[in-house]
Amino acid sequence: MADRSSEVRPSKEVVDRVRELRALVEYHDERYFVFDEPEVADAEFDALVRELRELEARHPSLVTADSPTQRPGGRPASTFAPVVHRMPMLSLDNAFSRDELLAWGTRIQRLITEPICFVAEPKLDGLAISLQYEDGRFTVGATRGDGVTGEDVTENLRTIKAVPQKLKGKAKDLPALLEVRGEIFMPLAAFEALNRRQGEAGERLFTNARNAAAGSLRQKDPSVTATRDLALYTYQLGAKEGGPRLRTHQETLAWLTALGFPVNPHIAPFDDLDAVFAFCEQTETNRHSLGYDIDGVVVKVDDLGQRAEMGTTSRAPRWAIAYKFPPEEKSTLLRDIMVSIGRTGRATPFAVLEPVFVGGANVGMATLHNEDDVARKDVRPGDTVIVRRAGDVIPEVVGPVLAKRPPKTKPWKFPKKCPECGQPLVRVEGEANHHCVNVDCPAQRVQRLVHWAGRGAMDIEGLGEERVRQFVEAGLLEDAADVYALTVDRLVPLERIGERSAQLLVDAIEASKRQPLWRVLVGHGINHVGPTAAQALARAFADLDAIMGASEEQLTAVDGVGPTIAQSIARWFSIDRNQRLVQRLHAAGVNLEGDRGPQREAVDASFAGLTFVLTGSLQHRTRDETADEIGARGGKVTSSVSKKTSYVVVGESPGSKFAKAEELGVTILDEQGFESLLESGQPTLNDQV
Numbered sequence: 001m002a003d004r005s006s007e008v009r010p011s012k013e014v015v016d017r018v019r020e021l022r023a024l025v026e027y028h029d030e031r032y033f034v035f036d037e038p039e040v041a042d043a044e045f046d047a048l049v050r051e052l053r054e055l056e057a058r059h060p061s062l063v064t065a066d067s068p069t070q071r072p073g074g075r076p077a078s079t080f081a082p083v084v085h086r087m088p089m090l091s092l093d094n095a096f097s098r099d100e101l102l103a104w105g106t107r108i109q110r111l112i113t114e115p116i117c118f119v120a121e122p123k124l125d126g127l128a129i130s131l132q133y134e135d136g137r138f139t140v141g142a143t144r145g146d147g148v149t150g151e152d153v154t155e156n157l158r159t160i161k162a163v164p165q166k167l168k169g170k171a172k173d174l175p176a177l178l179e180v181r182g183e184i185f186m187p188l189a190a191f192e193a194l195n196r197r198q199g200e201a202g203e204r205l206f207t208n209a210r211n212a213a214a215g216s217l218r219q220k221d222p223s224v225t226a227t228r229d230l231a232l233y234t235y236q237l238g239a240k241e242g243g244p245r246l247r248t249h250q251e252t253l254a255w256l257t258a259l260g261f262p263v264n265p266h267i268a269p270f271d272d273l274d275a276v277f278a279f280c281e282q283t284e285t286n287r288h289s290l291g292y293d294i295d296g297v298v299v300k301v302d303d304l305g306q307r308a309e310m311g312t313t314s315r316a317p318r319w320a321i322a323y324k325f326p327p328e329e330k331s332t333l334l335r336d337i338m339v340s341i342g343r344t345g346r347a348t349p350f351a352v353l354e355p356v357f358v359g360g361a362n363v364g365m366a367t368l369h370n371e372d373d374v375a376r377k378d379v380r381p382g383d384t385v386i387v388r389r390a391g392d393v394i395p396e397v398v399g400p401v402l403a404k405r406p407p408k409t410k411p412w413k414f415p416k417k418c419p420e421c422g423q424p425l426v427r428v429e430g431e432a433n434h435h436c437v438n439v440d441c442p443a444q445r446v447q448r449l450v451h452w453a454g455r456g457a458m459d460i461e462g463l464g465e466e467r468v469r470q471f472v473e474a475g476l477l478e479d480a481a482d483v484y485a486l487t488v489d490r491l492v493p494l495e496r497i498g499e500r501s502a503q504l505l506v507d508a509i510e511a512s513k514r515q516p517l518w519r520v521l522v523g524h525g526i527n528h529v530g531p532t533a534a535q536a537l538a539r540a541f542a543d544l545d546a547i548m549g550a551s552e553e554q555l556t557a558v559d560g561v562g563p564t565i566a567q568s569i570a571r572w573f574s575i576d577r578n579q580r581l582v583q584r585l586h587a588a589g590v591n592l593e594g595d596r597g598p599q600r601e602a603v604d605a606s607f608a609g610l611t612f613v614l615t616g617s618l619q620h621r622t623r624d625e626t627a628d629e630i631g632a633r634g635g636k637v638t639s640s641v642s643k644k645t646s647y648v649v650v651g652e653s654p655g656s657k658f659a660k661a662e663e664l665g666v667t668i669l670d671e672q673g674f675e676s677l678l679e680s681g682q683p684t685l686n687d688q689v
């Protein structure tokens with residue numbers, strides 16, 4: 001019993017806060033367990049419980065029997081018949097750091113004399129269930145519910161292949177009664193496939209695999225559950241009458257395996273908590289290659305006798321702790337939805353967020369791809385939204401928290417006018433994207449120049465987006481030819497540009513005049529013309545004039561140039577302003593001579609030996625262009641993911657290759673990651689879109 005005599009009398013603020021926290025915890029428990037529709041990310045919920053527990057620890061007089069800290073979990077839903085668990089299904093206490101993990105070790109070591117051995121295993125982000133077997137036959141299956149009473153989901157569980165209907169082994173060796181506990185979860189590949197089907201059928205999408213698993217198991221009609229590819233790992237026994245005497249957790253898991261239950265293979269024993277912590281860190285690093293969601297590592301005492309000595313509180317066992325990873329999903333305010341304009345005029349909506357730290361990075365923006373993506377998610381400025389950032393994957397807005405939607409919001413509408421130049425944004429029928437129709441749009445101009453100066457094209461060191469923007473705003477640049485009219489005298493008056501940096505930039509510009517023709521071609525940003533096609537053209541024609549004057553047939557005759565590329569080139573050069581640009585580049589002294597010979601030595605081989613798989617569509621380049629860029633660096637593009645794949649480049653609406661890559665632990669790159677690989681040979685993980 002807590003010593004109340006020494007307790008400092010709680011202030012009114014503390015009393016009020018404790019009351020509020022209890023109400024909040026109960027409310028969110030219900031959203032999670034009863035409605036399968038959590039409003040806050042797990043980590044936020046954990047923080048509430050933690051604060052409540054801390055306040056109660058400081059002020060034991062405030063602890064009440066019905067405080068959520070004294071109960072194992074949330075409440076059961078009422079649609080299924082109640083099942084009272086033979087032994088309560090408890091919760092787990094959490095550790096959020098190495099120190100907290102070690103402190104737990106010290107606490108439990110005080111309770112017993114012999115040294116403790118530990119077993120650590122992934123903490124599955126699914127839903128806990130209890131499976132009861134009588135004389136080897138599956139009789140009752142229940143959800144955890146509030147830990148005391150769960151829901152009878154026997155018929156639904158019968159449809160899941162991983163749930164044994166009959167135990168393996170000789171009848172005489174089987175226990176008369178056995179209750180096995182474990183976690184039902186949905187592998188990520190199944191989750192993505194399910195959401196694709198839901199989307200196609202116009203049904204609501206599940207926010208994550210856990211909700212999908214819960215929603216699938218708690219179906220009134222078991223034949224629906226049967227279509228849902230649920231999986232199971234077992235990790236614990238409940239009631240047991242008969243069967244072998246088990247002394248350790250490891251023996252228990254081995255026995256469960258022998259009886260036909262799936263047991264997670266990523267389970268390992270350890271002698272000390274430093275080694276356990278190393279396992280936690282390693283598991284966190286590899287979490288995206290597992291193919292299912294986990295949110296931490298459960299650390300357990302191996303010896304069942306020691307467990308009995310340590311005992312449990314009303315809420316959780318003392319002999320286990322959940323080491324929790326930092327969250328990959330958080331809710332935050334969607335301040336606004338804005339549109340950015342790319343080089344080709346493509347208008348891409350993006351979310352402006354109240355910055356949140358999620359998945360190990362600060363996220364203040366996230367792409368929303370296109371009009372249909374926003375409509376499908378129905379996110380509106382002012383909404384609280386769930387933001388997800390997992391591993392290397394680009395941050396995304398998962399969806400709105402409807403219960404927190406402010407009144408009178410309206411669905412977001414795609415702007416009719418370009419935010420940069422005010423000209424119309426149009427969406428051609430049958431296409432997903434809007435485009436700004438104005439080729440003189442300053443945003444397009446900036447992006448075209450950035451592309452011209454970029455590593456893949458003229459490679460002008462020091463002429464990045466920030467400077468291009470500055471020069472365009474100062475009226476120094478409109479198109480690529482203007483780059484060659486920049487001089488030290490014209491640059492020095494600008495802000496943040498000293499004599500030396502101006503000179504370096506002018507030198508770099510001067511040097512770029514000698515770049516091979518194929519880089520000039522790539523720099524023009526002609527649709528479908530990547531380095532491979534550009535190199536083929538530079539080899540086949542005497543100079544740019546010859547390419548400009550070639551017919552589509554002559555262009556198609558070049559190896560590696562098909563009708564699509566030919567048409568695109570012919571169209572680009574038929575435009576007056578482009579012809580004038582070429583003349584001005586020529587006058588400025590930019591090399592426009594073809595190379596009439598293998599240009600390969602000018603091409604880097606930085607991707608030699610690397611294989612790439614592409615999935616989903618990228619914003620700034622087509623699949624062919626991407627493949628060209630990889631090929632130009634000596635890399636290979638293949639169609640299926642294997643352990644040998646070096647990188648999987650993931651764009652919008654990726655297919656099953658994405659999940660496969662995660663499963664195999666292949667490095668996944670978003671478009672920016674790919675971009676930096678192109679530029680520096682190093683993929684970077686981006687904080688923001």
Ligand code: IVH
Pocket residue numbers: 089090091092121122123124125126127128144183235236298316317320322
């Ligand atoms: S052991 C007394 N092992 O975590 C509870 N639980 O936060 C012993 N969970 O309700 C549970 N993976 O649903 C255990 N490998 C694992 C687990 C695991 C996930 C869940 C379980 C439990 C919750 C507690």
